[in-house]
Ligand SMILES: Nc1ncnc2c1ncn2[C@@H]1O[C@H](COP(=O)(O)OP(=O)(O)O)[C@@H](O)[C@H]1O
């Protein structure tokens with residue numbers, strides 16, 4: 009791939025010390041059921057951070073709560089110095105956060121092209137459509153297809169691709185490799201590394217632990233709606249036993 | 258003149274035209290219901306009353322303010338659509354977190370209130386609305402006489418239906434609407450103002466009903482019950498076409514109008530029930546409707 013062609017206005021910084029996202033004491037509810045009991049995260053600009061944890065631990069709920077997609081939540085979410093807790097999802101999107109949801113959220117009644125162009129631009133610095141095609145050449149061939157007629161991998165590329173256009177600089181990716189063939193998983197891994205290099209900051213929920221360790225700087229462990237630990241990717245090998253205990257593998 | 262199956266062509270084509278006219282109203286009204294149902298997930302029982310309101314407001318504009326038919330065609334959908342916007346903001350939007358049944362009860366109650374007021378102030382005898390002079394008279398087509406106004410109703414409603422279909426299926430605005438119909442929470446998370454879209458969609462659906470009401474005023478006299486009678490058939494049309502399908506409501510609306518017209522020619526006794534019989538058959542064979550997506 010021609011690296012230069014992807015250059016954008018975004019300063020291509022490596023992970024810097026500036027905190028981009030700070031989450032403190034985040035709690036959330038689905039109706040009456042209290043699901044998150046205290047999530048604390050610090051994500052620095054340019055980092056890739058994962059949320060690891062068993063099924064039902066609250067990882068998806070954490071991403072949705074940051075995005076403002078749950079009606080009842082509590083605590084603090086500060087992004088670029090701005091408290092987001094009391095904003096509706098559409099204002100959080102405009103602040104520069106974008107989500108690629110767990111079920112991919114490709115719209116069946118929209119063509120690939122319409123799906124790709126759906127999220128409005130929220131600020132400058134997003135990738136252009138040709139740049140997105142360069143990352144995901146398959147999409148270009150399938151523009152007029154119905155969104156859900158794409159293969160699982162292509163739908164995942166579409167779900168990621170469409171949020172790169174908007175100018176959001178914090179991407180919340182919920183299990184982008186789920187159910188995909190190894191070769192596609194690898195391609196998505198390259199894409200994440202590439203986006204990191206471009207200066208995007210990424211919070212990644214991942215079941216595939218090997219995948220997570222290949223792309224992330226740090227890992228937060230989520231257990232029963234709480235962040236219980238944080239492990240630097242570089243210290244992962246030394247903490248294998250602990251991690252296995254957390255994840256029950 | 259030759260007869261077709263023993264039916265004089267004048268009668269056959271006359272009934273077909275009548276069927277097409279009825280079909281035009283079925284199509285616009287079921288289209289509005291389909292759009293509202295798609296995004297708001299409520300069955301707008303006030304739709305018939307809002308159609309009647311369209312006709313009544315045209316009559317009021319003409320008789321109180323001297324505003325003619327052509328202006329009414331433009332102004333009435335805006336005025337009545339705006340009352341829809343207010344209703345959605347003030348009342349309907351409070352029910353979204355509750356069961357669909359509440360929306361149905363609310364809009365049903367609103368229909369009774371609107372119709373009750375109209376009956377109270379204007380009686381039930383019907384108010385005449387003259388055909389605009391430009392569309393008076395008709396064409397002798399040889400095989401039948403085509404009143405100009407009826408031809409205009411078919412053309413105008415087709416144009417409105419096709420434009421609406423185009424906007425929803427082929428434009429960016431329509432893509433937002435389709436996406437929000439599927440997954441409003443994700444569309445909101447992309448930065449789109451979904452609550453405002455819902456309000457405007459309801460207003461637009463109501464405006465369509467009001468537009469049909471303006472078209473209807475010169476054909477049927479303006480009567481507080483005109484919507485209540487029609488809307489029952491329109492609900493059957495919606496069930497046959499499939500709840501929520503845009504193209505389905507248009508095609509089913511016009512198609513069933515024609516079927517009803519044909520029935521009136523060949524088996525007049527059945528014309529009042531033919532749509533309901535078809536509804537029963539469709540429900541047996543394809544419960545989601547002819548154009549419905551099965552969930
Ligand atoms: N829509 C929902 N309504 C009620 N409970 C839910 C809903 N979605 C998730 N939950 C519950 O919330 C908890 C956390 O779920 P989730 O955040 O999806 O976990 P994870 O993504 O870590 O697998 C689980 O116990 C799950 O059953």
Ligand SMILES: [Mg+2]
Nearest residue numbers: 067068069110
């Ligand atoms: Mg999950």
